[in-house]
Amino acid sequence: MTRKPPSILWLRRDLRISDNPSLLAACAKGGPVIPVFIHDDSVAHLGAAPAWRLGLSLADLANTLSDKGSRLILRKGDALDTLLAVIEETGAQSVHWSRLYDPEAIARDKAVKAALKERGITATSHDAHLLFEPWTVETQQGGFYKVYTPLWRAVKDRDVPEPEAAPSRIPAPDSWPLSDRLANWALGAAMHRGAEVCLPHQCVGEAAALERLQAFVDGPIKDYATGRDLPATSGTSNLSENLTHGEISARQCWHSGLGALHAGADAAEAWMKELVWREFAYHLTYHTPRILTANWREEWDAFPWNEDATRPEVIAWKQGRTGVPFVDAAMREMYVTGRMHNRGRMIVASYLTKHLMTHWKIGHDWFADCLTDWDPASNALGWQWAAGCGPDATPYFRIFNPETQIKKFDPGHDYIHRWIAEGTAAPSATALSYFDAIPRSWRLSPDDSYPDPVVGLQEGRKRALAAYENRAF
DNA sequence: CCTGGAGTTGTCCTA
DNA sequence: TTAGGACAACTCCAG
Numbered sequence: 001m002t003r004k005p006p007s008i009l010w011l012r013r014d015l016r017i018s019d020n021p022s023l024l025a026a027c028a029k030g031g032p033v034i035p036v037f038i039h040d041d042s043v044a045h046l047g048a049a050p051a052w053r054l055g056l057s058l059a060d061l062a063n064t065l066s067d068k069g070s071r072l073i074l075r076k077g078d079a080l081d082t083l084l085a086v087i088e089e090t091g092a093q094s095v096h097w098s099r100l101y102d103p104e105a106i107a108r109d110k111a112v113k114a115a116l117k118e119r120g121i122t123a124t125s126h127d128a129h130l131l132f133e134p135w136t137v138e139t140q141q142g143g144f145y146k147v148y149t150p151l152w153r154a155v156k157d158r159d160v161p162e163p164e165a166a167p168s169r170i171p172a173p174d175s176w177p178l179s180d181r182l183a184n185w186a187l188g189a190a191m192h193r194g195a196e197v198c199l200p201h202q203c204v205g206e207a208a209a210l211e212r213l214q215a216f217v218d219g220p221i222k223d224y225a226t227g228r229d230l231p232a233t234s235g236t237s238n239l240s241e242n243l244t245h246g247e248i249s250a251r252q253c254w255h256s257g258l259g260a261l262h263a264g265a266d267a268a269e270a271w272m273k274e275l276v277w278r279e280f281a282y283h284l285t286y287h288t289p290r291i292l293t294a295n296w297r298e299e300w301d302a303f304p305w306n307e308d309a310t311r312p313e314v315i316a317w318k319q320g321r322t323g324v325p326f327v328d329a330a331m332r333e334m335y336v337t338g339r340m341h342n343r344g345r346m347i348v349a350s351y352l353t354k355h356l357m358t359h360w361k362i363g364h365d366w367f368a369d370c371l372t373d374w375d376p377a378s379n380a381l382g383w384q385w386a387a388g389c390g391p392d393a394t395p396y397f398r399i400f401n402p403e404t405q406i407k408k409f410d411p412g413h414d415y416i417h418r419w420i421a422e423g424t425a426a427p428s429a430t431a432l433s434y435f436d437a438i439p440r441s442w443r444l445s446p447d448d449s450y451p452d453p454v455v456g457l458q459e460g461r462k463r464a465l466a467a468y469e470n471r472a473f
Numbered sequence: 474c475c476t477g478g479a480g481t482t483g484t485c486c487t488a
Numbered sequence: 489t490t491a492g493g494a495c496a497a498c499t500c501c502a503g
Contacts, residue, residue, distance in 0.1 A: 080495095139501060147480065147500055227483080277481080346482065385481085397495050398483050405483090461484090480500085487493085 004031030006085060006173050010079075011037045012105075014098040014128050014246035015061045016206040017068065019163035021126040023170070023277040029094055032173035037063055039076040039185055042104060047369035048190035051337050053247060054203065055187030060205030062182070074180040080112045084119075089177045098128035098246070100258035101282050104377055105291040105360035120174040131250045131279055134286035135244075137464060142286040145280070146391045152276050163252045194335070197437035198289040201337035202241065202372060202419045209242035215251060217260045217268070231330070231341035232414035237271065240373035241339060243278070250275055267321050281377040291390070292380045301391035304467060305359035313356050315456040317348070318366050319442055320419075320434070323453035326402040326410070327351045329419035333436045336419075340373030341371030343409055350400035351384035357467060360387040388468070389407055396468035399461050 007026040014020055015037075026033045037058060046054065062072040075082045075393040083095060100109070108126060127133055132155055137145065145151035188195050203212055216237040220227055221241050226416065227235025242248045253275055278430035281283055284291050295301055310315070315320045320331035330344025340348070352363045360383040367383075368374055384390025410416060421427035427446055455463075 035475095140503085141501075142502095145501085149480065150501055273481085343482080350483095392480075392500090393481080395480095395496075400482090401484065408483095476503090478500105478502090480498105482497105485494090488491095 004029065006032040006034050006090050006093040008083065008090075008092045009033055009035045010083065010095055010097040011035055011061070011072075012042075012097060012246075013100060013244070015057050016209075016247050016249065017170070018166040018206065019128075019249040020098070020166075020246075021128050021164070022098045022124075024164060024167065025124060025126060026094070026096045027167050031093075032072060032171045033070065034086065034090055034092060034173060034177065035070060035170075035267050036073045036075060036083070037061075038082045039074070040079045040080050040082070040108075042108075043187075047371075047374060049198070050124055051369070052188035052191045052195060052198075053204075053241065053338060053372035053374075054245065055110065055185065056202060056204045057247060058182055060189075060208075060247075060333075064206055065170065068167070068170045069172050069412075071176055071179070073174070073177055074182060074185070076180055076185065078439070079108055080115050083112065083116070086099050086177055087121060089117075090173060095121060095123050097125055098452065099125045099133075100129060101134060101286040102292065103383040114468055124200075128249065129246065130282055131155070131254055131275065132158065132196075132283075134283040137279075137283060137347065142397055144283060145382070146284075148280050148392050149415060151276050151283075152273060152279065153394055155276060155279070156272075158354055160251055160254045163249060168297055173277075192439060193201035197336055198306055198372070201339070206247045208246035208301050209239065210252070212239060212242065212430065213248060213256050217256045217265075221260045221268050222265040223267060223272045227287045228270070230344055230407050231333075231343050233411070236342065239274060240375070242380075243374045244373050250278065256342070265336040265402065271377075277381075278375075278378055279473070281381040284381060285377040291384065292376055293376075295389040296384050296391055297389050297393075300387075302364065303389070304357070305353070305387075307359045307362070308356050309362045309365075311358075314352075314358055314362060316451070316454050317356065317358075317363075319438070321444070321451045323414045323451040324349070324351065324402045325420055326406050329416050329443050332419040332431070334367075336434050336437050340371070340372070341415075343405070345354070345382060346386060347400050347402055347405055349397075351385055351402060353383075353387040354399045354464035354468075355457065357464060360384060397465060399464055401457060401461070403457060422448050 007029045009023055009026045017023055060391045065072050113123040138154060139145055154331050163373050227233055257268045257272040320326055327348050330348050334340040349363055353360050364379055364383045367379055368405040381390060385393045388394060389395050418428050418430050421431035432446055435444060438444060
């Protein structure tokens with residue numbers, strides 16, 4: 001009796017073994033499974049923090065696979081060339097992967113699939129990253145949704161497949177193909193001195209993500225409707241960093257949310273709506289990929305945003321020293337933890353695009369370098385929403401007032417104190433840690449005095465309103 | 474095709 | 489002090 005040929009599991013943004021349809025399909029082939037992660041252009045193009053965080057995730061996944069008698073094979077190079085090499089080395093007859101929806105990934109995967117099929121290799125992509133495939137959600141006129149609420153109404157009562165358990169063991173080949181050493185990829189190289197400060201704030205890997213989900217649905221979810229707005233509290237799930245790498249699946253989140261809802265936590269629905277915002281972002285990326293790089297509403301191309309990223313006020317924004325406490329606190333939170341509270345994201349985006357009249361792409365690109373939960377679809381939608389040029393965007397006259405926002409959402413100034421050290425008698429450890437994370441070239445010290453505002457809040461608001469009102473487009 | 478209702482997250486002014 | 493309306497006009501979507 002001959003053994004069945006191996007199957008390759010090509011892992012990308014599904015770094016988990018539970019509820020991973022690609023893994024299950026590879027196992028179902030009956031032969032050995034060879035999990036492969038390829039460092040191709042899509043990895044090379046990642047910003048500093050996302051690349052570093054990916055490395056942590058890969059290390060954790062390698063351990064998880066090892067516990068199941070398997071391994072994670074790491075290779076660097078073009079995806080197709082690499083897959084063909086592994087096929088050649090192992091005699092694999094099939095390749096499985098979980099679909100992605102950005103244009104580069106779609107083009108790559110399409111070419112890979114065609115080339116493999118041409119060589120008689122089975123190539124199968126699976127539905128694993130989203131709750132609903134983008135082409136399965138249509139308006140009654142047959143188009144895709146451009147407004148969130150109707151999309152929510154259209155999908156909220158749909159059946160989402162139950163999450164599937166991890167296989168009890170993953171069949172291994174008699175001999176393993178060679179693997180790169182993760183350390184040699186130096187995925188954290190661009191983090192400089194930030195990694196040490198940032199590391200304790202990461203919650204890495206599948207097991208940690210599942211624990212985090214459980215803790216969230218056991219606790220904060222019941223107060224989510226109000227708690228999610230308070231940046232000094234732990235009112236959110238914090239699962240974004242896990243979702244972006246697929247350390248946890250959206251389906252696992254959805255069903256946990258449903259469970260909480262059925263157990264009487266009405267606010268769970270508000271959280272499930274956020275999961276559908278992620279869907280909305282991915283669906284829009286699929287249907288209108290230009291959302292990633294250009295104003296979704298083309299008429300905004302005429303808007304006089306400043307695109308000079310070297311302006312002092314833009315540098316100050318990046319470095320968390322605009323002199324506006326809520327803005328600076330949030331920017332520093334991002335630099336230290338790799339994430340930023342959602343309320344902070346709205347405020348810093350409003351401030352950059354409106355008070356500072358800066359093109360959203362500049363903020364977007366900085367986020368792409370600093371966020372360990374970096375997700376291209378969600379960030380494109382979020383930035384275009386804040387700037388006003390996106391689908392279902394905020395109206396132009398809705399300009400967040402960072403002072404008012406403090407009164408409403410951080411009345412005890414706990415969040416401000418957590419992240420701002422200057423001018424404080426007893427700075428918090430987290431606020432001080434910012435100065436250990438940033439590059440020395442920034443020449444910032446907790447002993448500095450807190451900066452004056454780079455623009456008056458009234459002045460910035462009026463300037464933005466005038467520009468938006470005068471828009472000739 | 475037409476019609477009507479609605480639209481994540483806010484701010485400010487006025488009564 | 490606080491509640492309510494203005495802030496635009498348009499696109500989107502269901503019926």
